[in-house]
Amino acid sequence: MNKIAPELIAELKEKKEPEKGLPPLEVGGALVMRFAPNPNGPPTLGSARGIVVNSEYTKKYKGKLIIRFDDTDPATKRPMLEAYTWYLEDCEWLGAKPDEVVIASDRIDKYYEVAEQLIKKGGAYVCFCEQETFKALKDEKKACQHRNEKPQKNLEFWKKMLAGEYKEQEAVLRIKTDIAHKDPAIRDWVAFRIIKTPHPRPEVGGKYCVWPLLDFEGAVEDHLLGTTLIIRGKDLTDSETRQRYVYKYMGWTYPETMHWGRVQIHEFGKLSTSGIKKAIAEGQYSGWDDPRLPTIRAIKRRGILPEALRKFMLDLGLGETDISLSLDTLYAENRKIIDPVANRYFFVWDPVELEVEGAEPKIAKAPLHPTRGGIREIPAGTTVLITKNDADSLKEGERLRLKDLYNIEVISISPLQVKFIGTDMDLVKKEKARIIHWAPLDGLKVRVLSPDREFIGMGEHGMEKEVDKVVQFERFGFVRIDSVNGDEIVAYFTHK
RNA sequence: GCUCCGAUAGUGUAGCACGGCCAAUCAUGUCAGACUCUCACUCUGACGACUGGGGUUCAAAUCCCCAUCGGAGCACCA
Incomplete structure (x- = not known):
C-alpha cells in the first residue's frame, strides 16, 4: 500500500491527526491583522486571546501584525499612560511582538x-x-x-x-x-x-x-x-x-x-477593568499584578510561562459560543513545561517544632530534581520544623520518615514527642510508612502569596538563588521565587 | 420590544461546508491502580456528550423546520 499509493497514506494520517487549535485560513494575498485594545488598563487573559490568536495566524501565514491602540475616549474609558507600555511588554512576552504600532489618538x-x-x-x-x-x-x-x-x-x-x-x-x-x-x-x-x-x-x-x-x-x-x-x-x-x-x-x-464568544474564567468571575482599578485604589489588591487578578502581569508573576498561555489560548479555537473555563487546563499545560526543569525544595508552612530524641545533627542529601540529578544539602539539627497539618495528623506510636533524613516514631501527641529510630529505608518500603517533609530551624523565612491565602513558614537554603525561577516546594506545589528581602523570600504560588 | 448569533462528556475542543468510515477525537478533570524517599511527574484502567421534537433520506452529530436554553447589539463605552 505504501508503495502503490503513498499519498493516500499521507492523506489518511492527516485526517487522523487534524490540526489542533486554530482552523486553517484561506489567505488569498498578504495577510494583515491587528490587535486593537483600549489601553485603559493592563492586558488581561482576555486580551491574551486576541494577542495570541492574531500573532499565531500572522506567523503561520507570514502576515503582518499590527497593534493599534484604540484610545479615542479621554473621558469614560480613559486610557492609562503606563498601559501603552504594558501592552507592548506583554505582547513581546507572549511571543507576539507586533510589526507595527499605531496609536489612534495620533x-x-x-x-x-x-x-x-x-x-x-x-x-x-x-x-x-x-x-x-x-x-x-x-x-x-x-x-x-x-x-x-x-x-x-x-x-x-x-x-x-x-x-x-x-x-x-x-x-x-x-x-x-x-x-x-x-x-x-x-x-x-x-x-x-x-x-x-x-x-x-x-x-x-x-x-x-x-x-x-x-x-x-x-x-x-x-x-x-x-x-x-x-x-x-x-x-x-x-x-x-x-x-x-x-x-x-x-x-x-x-x-x-x-x-469569538465571551470568555469567562471560573477563578476570576466577572471583573471589569474599571472595577479592578477602583479596588486597587481602595487597597483591596496590591496592584495590577496581584495574584488574584486576571491580568497577564499577574499570571506572569505567578510563574506561568508564555508558551503555556499561548497553547491554552490556541486550544480554545475560534468558536462563537460563550465559554466558561477553569484555569486547570492552563496549569496542566504549564506543569508539563515546568516539571522537568523545576528544582525541588522543602518549605514548611505553619511550622511546628519537632524535637527528635536521640537524633544526631546530620546533613540531609536530597535530590534537586527526582530524575535530572543534582544534590542539595540541608543541615538538620536535632530539632526540625514540620507543617502543622502533618503534626496534627500524627498518631501515637506511628512510625514515619522525614524525607531524605531519617525515621522517627511518635511517643506521644500532647506534648508532641518523637524519637529517632534509624535511617533505614525499609521502614518505608516494608511498613509503608508515611514520608513527610521538614525544614531546618535556621532556614529561610518564606512567604508564599497565592490567590486564596498567604502562607508563612520556613524553607531550606538554596532557593534564594532561584529568583525569578519556578521551583517546586515538595508536597506543596510549584512556586515562582519572586524576591529576596534580607533573609525573607517572597514566592508566588503557581499551581499544584 | 426589535435584530443578529450560538448549542458535542464537569470543562474546553475535533467532526458539521461535500450525510454513511462517529456506539463520536484530543486535552483537562474525577476515581482506581502501578511507579516513586513529594500529595508532583510518569504509566495503566475506568467515568463521561451529539439540547428536545418533527421532517428529508436506504442512512443524520452533520441537511430542513419548530421549540427550548444561552449570548450579543439597539450608548455622545471600547
Missing part, C-alpha cells in the same frame, strides 16, 4: 478628513437632537430634522464642532445608514462626539474636542492599515454592518471578519 486628523469627505458625499450629518429625542425617533424608524440638511450646511456645522463652538452633548456627527433598517442597532449611528476633557497623553492633551467613536475610528483605520482579516469579540458583530456604510460611501473594500 491620527485624529485622518479621521477628520474622512468625515469631511463623507459629509460632502451626503453620507454624514451633524445632529443636534438630544439623545432621548433621537432614540424615540429612531425606534419609530423616523428621521430627525437634521438628517436632510444640505452637505454644505453640515460642513459648516462640522467646522463649528471642530472649532469648539458647541458644548458637549450639543452636537454629534452621524453616519447616514437606513433609518428604517430592520435592525435598530444599525440606524444612523454616531461617528463623532464632543469631549472637552483633555486626552491623558501629553502629546495630544487638549488638542481636540471632537473624538471619533470606535466604529468610525476602527473603520477608517482598518482601511488605512490595509487590514485583511479582523478577528474580534462577537459583541462587535454589528459593527461590521455599521462600518460597511462608511466603506460603501468611500468605495473601500471591507476586510474579512471572524468573531
Whole structure:
C-alpha cells in the first residue's frame, strides 16, 4: 500500500491527526491583522486571546501584525499612560511582538478628513437632537430634522464642532445608514462626539474636542492599515454592518471578519477593568499584578510561562459560543513545561517544632530534581520544623520518615514527642510508612502569596538563588521565587 | 420590544461546508491502580456528550423546520 499509493497514506494520517487549535485560513494575498485594545488598563487573559490568536495566524501565514491602540475616549474609558507600555511588554512576552504600532489618538486628523469627505458625499450629518429625542425617533424608524440638511450646511456645522463652538452633548456627527433598517442597532449611528476633557497623553492633551467613536475610528483605520482579516469579540458583530456604510460611501473594500464568544474564567468571575482599578485604589489588591487578578502581569508573576498561555489560548479555537473555563487546563499545560526543569525544595508552612530524641545533627542529601540529578544539602539539627497539618495528623506510636533524613516514631501527641529510630529505608518500603517533609530551624523565612491565602513558614537554603525561577516546594506545589528581602523570600504560588 | 448569533462528556475542543468510515477525537478533570524517599511527574484502567421534537433520506452529530436554553447589539463605552 505504501508503495502503490503513498499519498493516500499521507492523506489518511492527516485526517487522523487534524490540526489542533486554530482552523486553517484561506489567505488569498498578504495577510494583515491587528490587535486593537483600549489601553485603559493592563492586558488581561482576555486580551491574551486576541494577542495570541492574531500573532499565531500572522506567523503561520507570514502576515503582518499590527497593534493599534484604540484610545479615542479621554473621558469614560480613559486610557492609562503606563498601559501603552504594558501592552507592548506583554505582547513581546507572549511571543507576539507586533510589526507595527499605531496609536489612534495620533491620527485624529485622518479621521477628520474622512468625515469631511463623507459629509460632502451626503453620507454624514451633524445632529443636534438630544439623545432621548433621537432614540424615540429612531425606534419609530423616523428621521430627525437634521438628517436632510444640505452637505454644505453640515460642513459648516462640522467646522463649528471642530472649532469648539458647541458644548458637549450639543452636537454629534452621524453616519447616514437606513433609518428604517430592520435592525435598530444599525440606524444612523454616531461617528463623532464632543469631549472637552483633555486626552491623558501629553502629546495630544487638549488638542481636540471632537473624538471619533470606535466604529468610525476602527473603520477608517482598518482601511488605512490595509487590514485583511479582523478577528474580534462577537459583541462587535454589528459593527461590521455599521462600518460597511462608511466603506460603501468611500468605495473601500471591507476586510474579512471572524468573531469569538465571551470568555469567562471560573477563578476570576466577572471583573471589569474599571472595577479592578477602583479596588486597587481602595487597597483591596496590591496592584495590577496581584495574584488574584486576571491580568497577564499577574499570571506572569505567578510563574506561568508564555508558551503555556499561548497553547491554552490556541486550544480554545475560534468558536462563537460563550465559554466558561477553569484555569486547570492552563496549569496542566504549564506543569508539563515546568516539571522537568523545576528544582525541588522543602518549605514548611505553619511550622511546628519537632524535637527528635536521640537524633544526631546530620546533613540531609536530597535530590534537586527526582530524575535530572543534582544534590542539595540541608543541615538538620536535632530539632526540625514540620507543617502543622502533618503534626496534627500524627498518631501515637506511628512510625514515619522525614524525607531524605531519617525515621522517627511518635511517643506521644500532647506534648508532641518523637524519637529517632534509624535511617533505614525499609521502614518505608516494608511498613509503608508515611514520608513527610521538614525544614531546618535556621532556614529561610518564606512567604508564599497565592490567590486564596498567604502562607508563612520556613524553607531550606538554596532557593534564594532561584529568583525569578519556578521551583517546586515538595508536597506543596510549584512556586515562582519572586524576591529576596534580607533573609525573607517572597514566592508566588503557581499551581499544584 | 426589535435584530443578529450560538448549542458535542464537569470543562474546553475535533467532526458539521461535500450525510454513511462517529456506539463520536484530543486535552483537562474525577476515581482506581502501578511507579516513586513529594500529595508532583510518569504509566495503566475506568467515568463521561451529539439540547428536545418533527421532517428529508436506504442512512443524520452533520441537511430542513419548530421549540427550548444561552449570548450579543439597539450608548455622545471600547
